[in-house]
Amino acid sequence: MINFFKKRPPANLPEFWKTYENCFLEKQPEEVNLVRFVVLDTETTGFDYIYDRILSIGALNLTNNHIAINQSFELYLIQDHYNAETAKIHGILKNGRGTECITEIEALKQFLAFVGNAVIIAHHTIFDINMINQALERHQLPKLLNKTLDTSTLYRNTLLTSNVFKKKDHYSLDELAEKFDISMKDRHTAIGDAYITAIAFLKIWTRLKSKGPLKLKDLIKLGS
């Protein structure tokens, strides 16, 4: 746990960052049903943390098995750097098409306000978090403070441990969607992937919980 009082960040941080940071004064409840989760997915121009950029961020609010659609978060970023290859996968053209695009700093500002102290869930979380942290660094901001969960790791923990079959190191979102019978209609849009991740998380959670009572800290141990 970071102690905010001992090690204060530089004073010249913008107001929106301070607001974000203050959210963490409030601790997350240990009962998983009461925890606010934000399920997140980013679409990017590629897989290089330094050169590639975020194309869009999709995020959903998940609390007590409820996802309120009007509290979902979906935005598209104006691009300086552009990779035509990955755009083919995501279908996002430079500076969007028909959708409003905003600057990176504006996107970060809105995202921090949305995410607050929620526990972040994503599929291969480390990638999305790193992309966002890189963007934060470009604007001289510290890294995200949120606790995180990775559905790939969590799913791995639902599988039986047996020598009879080998678990893979990673499971793709497609594999999860197939196993849990989740429609892949909006695959490769940030919000669509976030939704698939959210439903997969709920199903994984049910399965994990069936083996014994779990608090938030246990869940984080299993999924990060």
Added chain:
Amino acid sequence: MMKNTISERVADFLEHFPPFNELAQDQLATLSKEITIIYKEKDNVIFSENDPPHTSFYVVHKGAVALKRGEKMDILDMCDEGDIFGLRPLIALENYKMTAQAHEETILYAIPIHIFKPYARENKEVGNFLIESFASNTRNPYSKSHRGKLYEEIPNLGPITPEAQLFDLQPVKYSKKLISCSATTTAKEIAEKMTEKKVGAMLVVEDKLPIGIITDKDLRNNIVTGKYPITTEASKIMVSPVITYAKSMTITQAQIAMMKSSISHLCITKDGTPNSKAIGILSKHDLMVAIGNNPAVLIKAIQRAKKVKNIRNIRKSITHLLRAYLEQNIPLTLTSKIISELNDACIKRVIEMALDKMPEKPPVAFAWLSLGSQGRNEQLLQTDQDNALVFQNVPDEKMEETTAYFLELSKIINKGLFDIGYEYCPAEMMASNPNWCLSLDQWKKAITQWVTNPGADEILLSSIFFDYNLTYGDITLVNQLSDYIFEITQKYPIFFLHLASGALQNPSPTGFFRQLLVEQDGEHKDFFDLKRRALMPLTDAARVLILSHSVKSINNTPGRYEKLAELEPNNEEIFMACSYATKALLKFRTKQGLLHNDSGRYIAIDKLTKEDKVKLKRTFKTIKEIQELLTVRFKISNILR
């Protein structure tokens, strides 16, 4: 929010279902943005009877929700994808009249009433839909045209279980148009009368009592063949005595009666005996028409099914059939035979559909094997899928593409089986796993590996795999595989020792004080594990014994014990006891499973009646005896245990 992909998707779903299909595009778009998506685990309650109304009503997106009422929680209705529930109390401003509970893992859309209500007021079609749906509740709620949308309340009807509509336990409707003749009527006259009255059977009566029956078939066999002249009297060619039943017999009883004596007509008499007045005839055809839910009709429906979704529905009827059979105490051997046949037919149909989906025909012959409980024909309830595929040997250069073909096929089949209700196997023992989709030689290699190096995993794999049963495809492949298993196990008798000691590793059902031992932790804490502690010791023992006798193609456990009793007359008593115990436990498990809509594996001991507990404990004595027999026969030392 400028754009919302999720709400668009919600709108895409809703627009297929009334009353949302009546809304304008922009209304639907606005509505969809305000929806909350809710995930419910199986058995989670959405609202309870007498709860004050929520601010939203619900639409089932995925899964199923049961509406229940009263202390006994009778199921009044089952809501499927696209069905609305919990709306009426919000409009009538009253408390919920029912409990809504997730029947399986479910995703719901919660629609805020304050957004929806203005549309219902503005849009005449939507309003009409609501009025009609509410009104229909006072009439027959199961009439097809009103089925399934908005009823929240079904007054004055009392509980109607879903099986009542699907499987009719009401008395049969028999033909009261009784066509009869006397013992002296000639065959010619009988045939003329039957043609005139358009019936397939004629009752022969004497003083109004039925003494025999003559059917089309009897006339064909006896007269048309020239065996008897056309002037023969009825008494010569009639079938006698007549099988008689009372008019209160249920459809299931009638079915069983016909199956048992392989006849197509039953005579209904006043008191059910041949010594009272005949009042009607019940033909197989009457039975079929009366209710489309008998095994033969279901088989036909399965074979005709065009989509996987159709089979899913048929499987629900199979479950209702199973429930009815159990309630009527029909012997388990017969029940499991019928149900397994039906389940097998479903799987076969799924495989046929999968083959149709493949761009090409299979390159070589193959066989689809059901493993584990399904292979043993003991899977009465829906559980996980365990299966494997074997294909004919191909030259090395063809291996890669052939394997790829069958893996692709298996993937479609596994998905299809999932769609009809078989969960994926958590240990990936499915043909879509490259380790379970092999050529005949590859399988032989794998089996050799298991048999010659029998560690714990190899024994586990063998115990699942060796109960295989051909579900679809080439039987010669399967026979070759079986022959090979006998050959190799006879060569390495040490394997039996390991298999037998594996069979003795299941935890004991009772403790020192003969109390039932329950699970200590996990989801099923304080429950009794019927499968691991009682059924598995019996199935495991039967497997190793029957393998050591090299008996092919008897897969189900009671059947194996009966065969063993025949092979070893000196042990007949214990083997028959095992057969009986297995049947009793399977029945017990199935009943528990139906009661709780699960696999029936875990049992709440405190909910059992005294009688059930005694029954259960009686089987444990048999388990202990068969385990002792194994220990002695395979000379299992304590080291191995």
